[in-house]
Amino acid sequence: MSTNNNYIVLARKYRPKNLIDVIGQEDICSVIEGSIKLNRVAHAFLFSGTRGVGKTTLARILAKILNCEEVKEEKIQACHECANCISIENESNMDVVEIDAASRTGVADVREIIENINYKPVSSKKKIFIIDEVHMLSKAAFNALLKTLEEPPPDVTFIFATTETEKIPVTVLSRCQHFALRRVSLESISKHLIQVSKLEGYELDNESSQLIAQCSEGSMRDALSILENVLAKGEKINISVVREVLGISDLSTIIFLFENLCKGDANLSFDCFDKLYRQGVSIDKLSKSLMSLAYNLSLIKSGVKNNYEFFDEESLKKLKEISKNFEMDFIIRFWELMQKYVNELTDVFNEKQCFEMVIMRLCYASLLPTPFEIIRNKNNIKNLKKNGEILKEKTLDQNKNMNLNSNTDGNVLNDNLARKKDVLIESTENNKEVELKKxxxxxxxxxxxxxxxxxxxxxxxxxxxxxxxxxxxxxxxxxxxxxxxxxxxxxxxxxxxxxxxxxxxxxxxxxxxxxxxxxKSLQELEDEKKNKKIEIIKNEKLIKKILEIIPSSEVISVKSIKKTIQEE
Known part of the structure; x- marks a missing residue:
C-alpha cells in the first residue's frame, strides 16, 4: 500500500488558471477581460456569490494577470511561466497578500494592511490584497479601511470575496466594482464532472453526473468533492454507487413513498420509510427529495415547460400519472407542510421518531379538504339550504313550540337541531337528482x-x-x-x-x-343570437332615426326591459 501524502484533491487539482477556464461565469470573465484590454481596471473588486462558484479563483487569476510580465493580450491570460506567475501560484509572492477575514476581523489587522500600502511593490507591477470572507470584518475595521479604499495608491488593488453581500456596509460597496457570481448551471457541472472523470481514468455516465450536479446545488467545488468520494469507493461508477455515497435511495422508492403520503395511506408510507431507513438513507435528504417531488409535480400540473433532466423516463411518467389525481392547491399545501417539517427536523432528539410523526401528520392532512374544496362544498350546502327552506322553517316552528324551560340541557337541544339540519341537507341532496340533458x-x-x-x-x-x-x-x-x-x-x-x-x-x-x-361553441351561438337581435332592432324606424341623427352611434346589445325588471 502506497503512503504517498502528496495527493491533491480534485477541487484544487482542476482549479481554473485562466479566465476562459472559469465555468459558469462567462459574462463576468468577458467584462474583466474587456476592462484589462482597455486599461480601465478598477482599484477595488468585489466578487460575491454562494460557496464554490469561483470567487477566490477569479481573485487569484486576476492577481496573476495584473502582475504577469508577459500577458497574452489576445485572450488576456497569464503566461504561468514568469517569476511573478510562479510565485503567486506557490503563494510566495510578497506583493500578493491573501487574508482570511474570518480569522482576522479587527482594526489592528486592517491597520497592518494600511501601513503596508505605503510601501512600493517589491517585484511586481501591483501590490494586491485579496480579502476572503470580507463580510466578517468588524464595523470598526470597515471604517478604518474606507479612506484607503476610496483613494488607494495607483499601484494597489483590493480584491474582496464574500458569500453575504448584505453584511457589507453600503459605503464599502459603492467604492468597489461589484460582480455577483451565479450558481453554476447543472448542465455545466455535469459536463465538467464527466470530463474530470475521464482525466482521472474513470467512466461517469450521464445519469450519475446529473445526480451529483443536482446535489451540489450549483457549487462546482461541492460537485468535485462528491465525485471524489464516489471515486474513493474504488468501484465501477454507476447510479447505485452514487446514491449510496450521497445517502439517498432509488428514486422509484421515494416516489412510491410520496404517492402514498399524498393518498393518506399511513401503513404503506411507514413500510416504505422503514425500508429506506434500513438502507441508510439520510432523513434530511429524504425530506428534501419529497419537497423536490412536490415542486416538480406542481410544474407538471401547471404545464410549465421544464426539461426535468434528473428524472428518467419511467419516473417522469409516474409523476405525470400522480399529477392527474391531485389538484394544484393540494400539491402546494403538501410542499408548504413539508417545508415546515424540514425546519422542525433540524434540532430533534430522535430524528427517526420525528419523521414518523411527520408521516402521520402528512397522511392526516392529505385527508382534509383543501381551501378550494371547502368553498365549493360551502356553495353546495347554500344551494341545498335554499332547496330545503320550507322544510327547515317547519322544523324550526316545531322547536319553537317545545317547552324551553324544561330540565333538558340547552346543549342537547342545540345538538338535536344540528342533527335535524344535517338530515335535512342530506335528504335534500339524496332526493333531488340533478339531470343534464344538454x-x-x-x-x-x-x-x-x-x-x-x-x-x-x-x-x-x-x-x-x-x-x-x-x-x-x-x-x-x-x-x-x-x-x-x-x-x-x-x-x-x-x-x-x-x-x-x-x-x-x-x-x-x-x-x-x-x-x-x-x-358551434356556446359563446359563438350566444354571439349569433345577439347579432340577430341587433340586426332586427336596427331595422326599427325609431332606431334608424337615432342612428341617422348620431352618426357615430351603434347598437351594441339588446336587452328585454320586462326581463330586466323581473330579474331586479
Missing amino acids: FSDLVGLIEKQSEIRVAYHLKNSFRLVSFSEPKSHKDVGNIELQSINDNHESKKILWSASKSIELITKKRWILSVSNKIGL
Missing part, C-alpha cells in the same frame, strides 16, 4: 358552483361533438368536445369539469377532446 345545462351547473374559469373555457374554447347522458348511476356519461385552442390547458379544464359534475350529479362523466369537428 351541454349548456352542464356549463350552467358549473357556473352556479362559482367555477367561473372552468365555465368560461367550456363556453369559449370547446365545440360539442357528441353528448350522451348516463341512464342510471351505473352508466357513464360521455361528452366529446372539439378544442378550439388545442392546448395543454384543455385537458385540465375538462378534467376539472368532469370532477365537479360527478360531485353534483353523483354520476360519472367523461369529458374528452375529439379530433372531429364539432358544432
Whole structure:
C-alpha cells in the first residue's frame, strides 16, 4: 500500500488558471477581460456569490494577470511561466497578500494592511490584497479601511470575496466594482464532472453526473468533492454507487413513498420509510427529495415547460400519472407542510421518531379538504339550504313550540337541531337528482358552483361533438368536445369539469377532446343570437332615426326591459 501524502484533491487539482477556464461565469470573465484590454481596471473588486462558484479563483487569476510580465493580450491570460506567475501560484509572492477575514476581523489587522500600502511593490507591477470572507470584518475595521479604499495608491488593488453581500456596509460597496457570481448551471457541472472523470481514468455516465450536479446545488467545488468520494469507493461508477455515497435511495422508492403520503395511506408510507431507513438513507435528504417531488409535480400540473433532466423516463411518467389525481392547491399545501417539517427536523432528539410523526401528520392532512374544496362544498350546502327552506322553517316552528324551560340541557337541544339540519341537507341532496340533458345545462351547473374559469373555457374554447347522458348511476356519461385552442390547458379544464359534475350529479362523466369537428361553441351561438337581435332592432324606424341623427352611434346589445325588471 502506497503512503504517498502528496495527493491533491480534485477541487484544487482542476482549479481554473485562466479566465476562459472559469465555468459558469462567462459574462463576468468577458467584462474583466474587456476592462484589462482597455486599461480601465478598477482599484477595488468585489466578487460575491454562494460557496464554490469561483470567487477566490477569479481573485487569484486576476492577481496573476495584473502582475504577469508577459500577458497574452489576445485572450488576456497569464503566461504561468514568469517569476511573478510562479510565485503567486506557490503563494510566495510578497506583493500578493491573501487574508482570511474570518480569522482576522479587527482594526489592528486592517491597520497592518494600511501601513503596508505605503510601501512600493517589491517585484511586481501591483501590490494586491485579496480579502476572503470580507463580510466578517468588524464595523470598526470597515471604517478604518474606507479612506484607503476610496483613494488607494495607483499601484494597489483590493480584491474582496464574500458569500453575504448584505453584511457589507453600503459605503464599502459603492467604492468597489461589484460582480455577483451565479450558481453554476447543472448542465455545466455535469459536463465538467464527466470530463474530470475521464482525466482521472474513470467512466461517469450521464445519469450519475446529473445526480451529483443536482446535489451540489450549483457549487462546482461541492460537485468535485462528491465525485471524489464516489471515486474513493474504488468501484465501477454507476447510479447505485452514487446514491449510496450521497445517502439517498432509488428514486422509484421515494416516489412510491410520496404517492402514498399524498393518498393518506399511513401503513404503506411507514413500510416504505422503514425500508429506506434500513438502507441508510439520510432523513434530511429524504425530506428534501419529497419537497423536490412536490415542486416538480406542481410544474407538471401547471404545464410549465421544464426539461426535468434528473428524472428518467419511467419516473417522469409516474409523476405525470400522480399529477392527474391531485389538484394544484393540494400539491402546494403538501410542499408548504413539508417545508415546515424540514425546519422542525433540524434540532430533534430522535430524528427517526420525528419523521414518523411527520408521516402521520402528512397522511392526516392529505385527508382534509383543501381551501378550494371547502368553498365549493360551502356553495353546495347554500344551494341545498335554499332547496330545503320550507322544510327547515317547519322544523324550526316545531322547536319553537317545545317547552324551553324544561330540565333538558340547552346543549342537547342545540345538538338535536344540528342533527335535524344535517338530515335535512342530506335528504335534500339524496332526493333531488340533478339531470343534464344538454351541454349548456352542464356549463350552467358549473357556473352556479362559482367555477367561473372552468365555465368560461367550456363556453369559449370547446365545440360539442357528441353528448350522451348516463341512464342510471351505473352508466357513464360521455361528452366529446372539439378544442378550439388545442392546448395543454384543455385537458385540465375538462378534467376539472368532469370532477365537479360527478360531485353534483353523483354520476360519472367523461369529458374528452375529439379530433372531429364539432358544432358551434356556446359563446359563438350566444354571439349569433345577439347579432340577430341587433340586426332586427336596427331595422326599427325609431332606431334608424337615432342612428341617422348620431352618426357615430351603434347598437351594441339588446336587452328585454320586462326581463330586466323581473330579474331586479
